[in-house]
Amino acid sequence: MGKKVVKIVGKGAEESVIDIKEQLGLVKYKFILYYASFNLDQKVIAKRMKEEFIEAKIIGCSSHMEYDSEGIYENSVVAIALTEDDIEDVCVSVVTDVKDENNTKDALNNFSEYFEVDIVKMDFEKYVGIILVDGLSAGEEKVMDIIGGKTNIMFIGGSASEGLKFDHTYVTAEGIAYEKAAVMALFKVKNGYDIVKVQSVDIIEEKLVATKVDEETRTVCTFNDKPALEEYADKLGVSKEDVAKEFFFNPTCLKTEEGEAYIRSPRVPVGNDEIAFFCGISEGSELNLCKVNGNIVSDMRDALGKYDYKNSKAIFEFICILRTLELVNSGKEQEYAKLFEGSNKIGFSTYGEEFLGHMNQTSTMLILR
Amino acid sequence: MAGKIYQMVQKIVKERSNGVPMLETSAKTKLLLKGINTANYNPSSEDDEKIIKKLEDIAKEWGISI
Structure with missing residues (x-):
């Protein structure tokens, strides 16, 4: 049995994917989510990840500073891999142009077709989604607005980031890297989920x-x-x-x-x-x-206190890049990381966070029980 | 005239949430993000054509007939 969460620091795109494969082993995964440093070639990573994990559904994005349950890293790739023990099922959908509302509607219809349940009528306690959006598309509000209007299913996520140059950010799905797009994964969960939203x-x-x-x-x-x-x-x-x-x-x-x-x-x-x-x-x-208020660590500790998060199947955190910079500048990044010690968590520093809508200076988080 | 906005908000939130508290909060938050603060309206709130039009549009988008 391989590990569930892996991190690769300071390697190239090709080497990183090979290392991920080595660490995750030959388990049959249903779903993989990864965040790759903006310094790495996103197209190569997307393509190679799909080649190495052909049976898994895969989404990811570019990022600036990646998280797991042990720390915060630069020039890294973090990934989490889920099996049939973790989730009942998953479907991945792409919004190829976030400014075109029909694209979002088509992506949602794809979920309805896959699960054979109209997304309008889907049970929000049995299904929950992740969304990653191109962080420079300025289209997050539109996508979240259409999702929110069409369904009660919760989508939690973040906007892809890069090294504060504001030139290109990427989201990826099933081997392809996209700009001006959003990628979504809709899970049919096994034991429910929790959503955490924290701002300081x-x-x-x-x-x-x-x-x-x-x-x-x-x-x-x-x-x-x-x-x-x-x-x-x-x-x-x-x-x-x-x-x-x-x-x-x-x-x-x-x-x-x-x-x-x-x-x-x-x-x-x-x-x-x-x-x-x-x-x-x-x-x-x-x-x-x-x-x-400068209370990023204690606010998150208080929020997490309500949940049995250390025994969860997976934690997906989307933390605003401004919060990451605040943590780094105040030397509290390890203290923050330690809150998640022993859990199956990955996260990345976002250019915006999603939950019901688009927001800033926030951490949004999905915990799969 | 007064009270129309309150009635519309109540109807939209009820239709959308089916009385499930978490969905009620979600519906109100979605309205807030669209510029409608449901807390600002009560049965005696004055009718405002601009807000009424906005709520009509939202109801249509959300597939709710009001």
């Missing part, structure tokens, strides 16, 4: 209503009917010239009735008045200002 901010009661928005470019033109940059700066009590320095520390969020934050992080000022975000904001949305 304090919600401030200051309200910003997005009164004019260019949704296509994720740009807020006005908050509270005033130029967005000026109003955001005013609420924080800083000058407009210095306000961009606050973006990371003071994101905004949509707050649910239960007090849960769905973070939308400001990215860059646009001209003198507007703010482009890492995430779409619908016109009319009422946002709260937030303050990053």
Whole structure:
């Protein structure tokens, strides 16, 4: 019996795949998920993984800093392989163009055909999905919106990343690497699942209503009917010239009735008045200002405390690259990794996280019991 | 006129969740992400044509007749 989770650090694409094969052994796997450093040739990895694991359904993506239950790595590939002991069944589907809503609908219909159950009527307790989206497509909201409108099945995931050059990110499925695409895996689970969503901010009661928005470019033109940059700066009590320095520390969020934050992080000022975000904001949305609280490790520890996660079949974490950078800059990456010690976990630093919609500065996680 | 938005929200959330609490929360969150904060509406909330149109569109997208 091979291992379930493997990591390969500091090797080339071809060598990494050979090592993964060696470590996973000759077990008949149903599904493999991997994250490969952006430094590696994504097309080669995708193709070679499929050649080596011909019977498994495989998805993956490019990433910047990869996780397992022992640490956080650079220039690595991490992979998790599931057998029929872990999942009842799995189907993989590709949205080849995230901006084309028919593509997403077709991908969902593919699940209905495979499982012979209309995805509209699928039991959300028996099925759960993973989604990986091209992190530079700016299409996550559209895909998640269509999924959310069509089905109650939960899809948890993240946006593929790279080395903060913002040039190319890739998602892969069944041997092919795609750009401007999303890949999904829908599991029929054996023993249920848990979803974890953690963000480390304090919600401030200051309200910003997005009164004019260019949704296509994720740009807020006005908050509270005033130029967005000026109003955001005013609420924080800083000058407009210095306000961009606050973006990371003071994101905004949509707050649910239960007090849960769905973070939308400001990215860059646009001209003198507007703010482009890492995430779409619908016109009319009422946002709260937030303050990053620096409690990434303890917040995750508290969240995990509710679950028997160390005995789970698999943990898939999608952690915002801004959270990873915060962990690394504060020297807490090992402390964070240790929370998952002994579990079957892989994760990667994302350009956005998915659960019900698209968000930022968050960890989303699927635990297969 | 008042109360139409509240009624529409109730109907959409009920149809979508079938009374399952987790699905009710999910439906409300999905509406929030689309710019409709369900907590802001009660039976005496004033009707707003822009919001009503938005909810009609969402109901259509979600396959719900209201």
